[in-house]
Amino acid sequence: MAMFGKKGAELVREAKQTLATEDQFRPFNQDLFEQVVKETDEHYAHLQERMSQIKANESSEAVDPNFVGGCAQHRSVLRNKRCLLAYVNARMSKIKQLRWDLGAVLPDDITANLSSTERTFFQGYSEALSSYMADINLDLTVDATPPKDPYVQIRVIGNLGEVLLDDQETSLLPHSIHFMTRTEAEPLVMQGLLEIYQG
Amino acid sequence: MDDAGTSERQDGSGTYGVGGLVDSLDELGTDEVASDVVLLRRVWQNEKCAPEILPYEASLVERVREQIQLMEENIEAFATEIKDDLMLSLYRMDVNRTLFLLRSYLRARLSKIERHPIHIIDNQELWDRLSEYEQEYTNKYCEVLAKHFEQTVLIRLPEQYGSMLKQTSLASEENDMITQPHLNTFVFCRSRGAIGSFQLDDKGDESVDLMTNDLYILRYKPIRKLLETDQIELI
Numbered sequence: 321m322a323m324f325g326k327k328g329a330e331l332v333r334e335a336k337q338t339l340a341t342e343d344q345f346r347p348f349n350q351d352l353f354e355q356v357v358k359e360t361d362e363h364y365a366h367l368q369e370r371m372s373q374i375k376a377n378e379s380s381e382a383v384d385p386n387f388v389g390g391c392a393q394h395r396s397v398l399r400n401k402r403c404l405l406a407y408v409n410a411r412m413s414k415i416k417q418l419r420w421d422l423g424a425v426l427p428d429d430i431t432a433n434l435s436s437t438e439r440t441f442f443q444g445y446s447e448a449l450s451s452y453m454a455d456i457n458l459d460l461t462v463d464a465t466p467p468k469d470p471y472v473q474i475r476v477i478g479n480l481g482e483v484l485l486d487d488q489e490t491s492l493l494p495h496s497i498h499f500m501t502r503t504e505a506e507p508l509v510m511q512g513l514l515e516i517y518q519g
Numbered sequence: 520m521d522d523a524g525t526s527e528r529q530d531g532s533g534t535y536g537v538g539g540l541v542d543s544l545d546e547l548g549t550d551e552v553a554s555d556v557v558l559l560r561r562v563w564q565n566e567k568c569a570p571e572i573l574p575y576e577a578s579l580v581e582r583v584r585e586q587i588q589l590m591e592e593n594i595e596a597f598a599t600e601i602k603d604d605l606m607l608s609l610y611r612m613d614v615n616r617t618l619f620l621l622r623s624y625l626r627a628r629l630s631k632i633e634r635h636p637i638h639i640i641d642n643q644e645l646w647d648r649l650s651e652y653e654q655e656y657t658n659k660y661c662e663v664l665a666k667h668f669e670q671t672v673l674i675r676l677p678e679q680y681g682s683m684l685k686q687t688s689l690a691s692e693e694n695d696m697i698t699q700p701h702l703n704t705f706v707f708c709r710s711r712g713a714i715g716s717f718q719l720d721d722k723g724d725e726s727v728d729l730m731t732n733d734l735y736i737l738r739y740k741p742i743r744k745l746l747e748t749d750q751i752e753l754i
Contacts, residue, residue, distance in 0.1 A: 360677070360680075394689075397677065397680055398686050401676060401680055404675075405668065408667070412664075412667065437670045440667070441666075447659075448659035449629075451655075451656075452652055452656040456652055460626050463619045466616070469612075471608070
């Protein structure tokens with residue numbers, strides 16, 4: 321057996337890096353994850369072995385060394401459980417942030433780095449948040465920073481064609497620069513169709 | 520608020536100059552708007568600084584939202600007639616700032632719910648502090664959270680270790696895996712009135728003289744009651 325808890329520590333380090341890398345999303349480290357799960361199973365198998373020996377030696381008066389060994393195995397299982405959950409939890413908080421930053425639909429390059437259960441979680445979280453915002457009839461994902469100016473200058477990236485802005489039809493041609501209210505611009509910036517243009 | 524003025528404005532029959540807009544926005548009850556916004560600002564600040572979730576300010580949120588809607592309608596109605604872009608822009612900015620406060624307040628609450636969802640569900644007092652929709656959200660959130668942990672990690676562990684609430688079913692009798700907010704953390708606060716001597720612990724060894732408008736750094740737990748009764752505000 322490998323050193324107790326070493327793989328778990330690696331997994332936690334991986335979690336920390338996941339949180340630290342800001343502009344990209346690291347793929348789910350299935351390999352390391354599986355190793356920790358496997359190690360946990362081994363610890364548990366050893367623990368059960370110790371337990372049965374403790375039962376067998378019950379009659380003897382002396383302190384059973386199996387007891388100490390069993391404790392170590394038991395603590396190792398608990399520790400690995402913590403590490404596994406911490407890793408999943410760290411990624412989860414990052415996934416939640418994606419919902420706030422990018423909206424309900426994720427770009428393919430990010431989706432590719434999520435595990436299948438994480439994709440399900442994103443869907444569930446996104447639905448819960450969307451339905452809450454629909455209930456209160458207020459989009460909470462805009463306005464993340466205190467507004468300084470109600471208008472912003474933007475540059476069109478994607479092809480939007482004719483859109484209704486401020487109840488007026490405006491044609492947003494690619495690369496054209498416009499002045500519009502922040503509340504109207506923000507959702508489009510989030511979708512990557514516009515960018516904030518600084519002189 | 521002047522009722523006659525309101526109905527006239529809603530007809531949209533009268534022609535208003537710049538002065539008309541200013542007057543009519545004043546008629547919205549600027550005093551009332553201001554005080555509710557000031558109140559919302561304080562509520563928002565408290566919510567942001569307190570380690571635990573505070574009671575939902577349902578009627579305040581309701582009032583502020585009505586006022587925002589009214590102001591937006593009025594700005595829209597006068598946008599076509601008004602010549603003074605600067606004034607219009609100032610009113611828009613005002614609405615946007617209030618909207619930001621409101622959104623930020625609700626966001627701060629969601630983030631607290633997400634930090635300790637199970638603790639909140641288990642604790643009736645905290646649960647009652649949520650709005651109806653927040654309660655719905657908490658339930659849904661807990662569901663996806665539990666499902667995710669279950670399917671990713673817990674199902675892979677030996678049976679006795681596979682609980683989300685307990686470290687192990689072998690030894691733990693209570694749910695020992697639920698995180699709780701640290702109520703003993705220090706917070707910055709300002710006294711809103713001369714409260715006088717206030718005890719910080721049960722024994723009475725430690726007490727502090729709370730003077731009007733003075734700033735203090737105190738532990739959250741003992742001053743909770745003062746926050747509930749609005750005698751202090753967190754900053």
